[in-house]
Amino acid sequence: SRPPSPLLKPSFLRGKMPREVGPGIRITAECMEGDRRRVTVQIGRSLAESQWLVGEKIGFPDPSLCRIYNKHGAEIDKNELLRDNDFVYATDRQPERHSTVLQKTVSRTGSEAAPPSTITPGGASTIAGD
Numbered sequence: 001s002r003p004p005s006p007l008l009k010p011s012f013l014r015g016k017m018p019r020e021v022g023p024g025i026r027i028t029a030e031c032m033e034g035d036r037r038r039v040t041v042q043i044g045r046s047l048a049e050s051q052w053l054v055g056e057k058i059g060f061p062d063p064s065l066c067r068i069y070n071k072h073g074a075e076i077d078k079n080e081l082l083r084d085n086d087f088v089y090a091t092d093r094q095p096e097r098h099s100t101v102l103q104k105t106v107s108r109t110g111s112e113a114a115p116p117s118t119i120t121p122g123g124a125s126t127i128a129g130d
Helices: 047-058 095-109
Strands: 026-031 038-041 067-069 088-092
Touching: 026 047, 038 047, 038 088, 047 088
Parallel strands: 026 088
Antiparallel strands: 026 038, 067 088
């Protein structure tokens, strides 16, 4: 178990009332650096809260620096873009420093090379992505 963070928790996590969560949506996040740890988190009421929860559960030294990216490498900038059971990537690096790591991560998983959706003669179909 990790020692408590010396940083103050953001205002949305302070207080004695139970934390309200997002509308029943959970995501799985993989750290883009280091041990590539994966965690499952129920999203918060705001993007900042969701980022903080992911960063804290992964173990970032400062969870407030957490940024979340989809499997195609696009940064999630609204909580509404997170869907139930989404698989996302997380980093605590500054945006200008993470692009190489993100490109390697996405290309390793093959997500960016997914084939387009197709319908073959006879009615069988394949759907790329989710």
